[in-house]
Amino acid sequence: MTEEKKKPFFTRGRLNVGLAVVATLFVILANSAVWFTRNIFDTKRFVDISTSAVLSQDSREAIAGSITDKLLGDRPVLRAIAGSKSTKLIAGLLDTDISRTVFTKTTTTLQIAVTSKNPKDIAFDLSGIKQQVKLVAELVARISTSDQGTETLNVDKIPDKLVLLDASKLPNIYTTGLVLMWLGPIFLLSALAMILIPLYKLRNERKVLIRTLRQQSAILSLGSVVALSVGPLMRPPVLANVTDENMRIVVSNVYDAFITKFNTQTLVIAAVALTVLIASYLIPLIVSAVRQTRKTISS
Numbered sequence: 285m286t287e288e289k290k291k292p293f294f295t296r297g298r299l300n301v302g303l304a305v306v307a308t309l310f311v312i313l314a315n316s317a318v319w320f321t322r323n324i325f326d327t328k329r330f331v332d333i334s335t336s337a338v339l340s341q342d343s344r345e346a347i348a349g350s351i352t353d354k355l356l357g358d359r360p361v362l363r364a365i366a367g368s369k370s371t372k373l374i375a376g377l378l379d380t381d382i383s384r385t386v387f388t389k390t391t392t393t394l395q396i397a398v399t400s401k402n403p404k405d406i407a408f409d410l411s412g413i414k415q416q417v418k419l420v421a422e423l424v425a426r427i428s429t430s431d432q433g434t435e436t437l438n439v440d441k442i443p444d445k446l447v448l449l450d451a452s453k454l455p456n457i458y459t460t461g462l463v464l465m466w467l468g469p470i471f472l473l474s475a476l477a478m479i480l481i482p483l484y485k486l487r488n489e490r491k492v493l494i495r496t497l498r499q500q501s502a503i504l505s506l507g508s509v510v511a512l513s514v515g516p517l518m519r520p521p522v523l524a525n526v527t528d529e530n531m532r533i534v535v536s537n538v539y540d541a542f543i544t545k546f547n548t549q550t551l552v553i554a555a556v557a558l559t560v561l562i563a564s565y566l567i568p569l570i571v572s573a574v575r576q577t578r579k580t581i582s583s
Contacts, residue, residue, distance in 0.1 A: 297496075300482045304500040307478035308507035310471040315511070315553060317468025319546045320461040330395040335388055337541035338408070338534060339379060346533035347408070348374035350446060353530070383413055401458050407445040448526065448535050494564055501561035508554035515543035 323329050337343060348371045377383060390409045398406065479500055486493040522539055526532040 300496050301499055301503070303478040303482060304503045305507075307475040307500070308504050310475035310478070311504065311553060312507055312511045312550075313464070314468050314472035314475065315549050316546070317464035317471065319549055320464050321468070323542055323545050324395075324457065324461055325399055325465070327392060327395050331388060331391045333541050333545065334391045334394065334538055335384070337538040338387055338391070339384065340537055341375075343534045343537045344375040344378040345371060346530040347378060347446065348372070350528060350530040351410070377413070377416055382416070386410075386413055399458055399461065407447040409445055446531065448531050448538075494568065498561060498564045501557045501564065504557035505554055505561060508550050508557060511550045512547055512554075515547060519543075 323333060338347075351374055352371045378387075386409065393409070394406060482496055483493060483500075486496055519536070519539060523532050523536055526535050
């Protein structure tokens with residue numbers, strides 16, 4: 285009695301699926317490398333993204349609220365009367381050209397600090413607008429208390445910098461970005477090889493070729509969905525490092541602005557993969573229908 289020949293574990297189909305999984309991982313890493321290069325290490329794009337996030341309405345109100353807390357912190361009665369109005373007016377002040385210039389310079393310095401070998405605390409420089417903030421707060425205090433000239437506030441209570449994140453609690457962005465920048469092209473070329481070589485070898489086996497293409501597209505689509513979940517998963521740990529409630533809003537907006545860029549890139553990859561997957565089902569049907577129509581016409 286002859287023994288049945290065992291089927292090898294590493295069949296061609298399983299090998300191609302394994303290559304598709306690794307290729308998907310490499311595509312996601314290459315996508316991360318592009319994101320780092322374009323949005324973190326490119327000073328202009330970094331400044332544009334972060335400045336827009338910081339100067340959004342809720343970010344300005346959060347910064348203004350933090351300033352008001354420090355300016356009127358030891359005067360609870362005045363804070364209760366004038367705090368809300370002061371916050372709104374200071375938020376408006378932060379939307380002026382002077383403030384925009386200050387924040388643009390700050391984010392430029394911030395980008396250099398974050399991407400250096402020895403990162404510094406992520407903070408916004410308020411020294412250039414302290415006097416204007418003080419005048420606004422004093423005006424609100426005088427109007428709110430019906431006091432026409434005696435209400436003065438100590439500008440020294442406004443910090444020169446509002447710290448968002450402690451550098452010691454941040455990952456080494458410089459090292460991570462540098463590694464991804466160097467390995468990104470390698471990841472991309474390797475992924476293309478793992479996808480295209482199996483398809484090339486199957487060029488004479490139409491049915492197997494289509495099945496393999498579907499598997500690759502499905503795996504890449506699923507991998508893109510997993511990549512899209514990274515941003516929301518990392519958000520709570522990042523925000524947990526921010527103790528100030530107002531600053532947590534600002535960090536959240538900046539974080540979301542950068543993650544949106546990553547998600548947009550990832551959605552493009554998912555869209556391409558889904559398009560190929562759908563096409564792999566539709567094109568054979570269309571070809572079959574065309575052939576059947578031709579046969580009907582010729583007969």
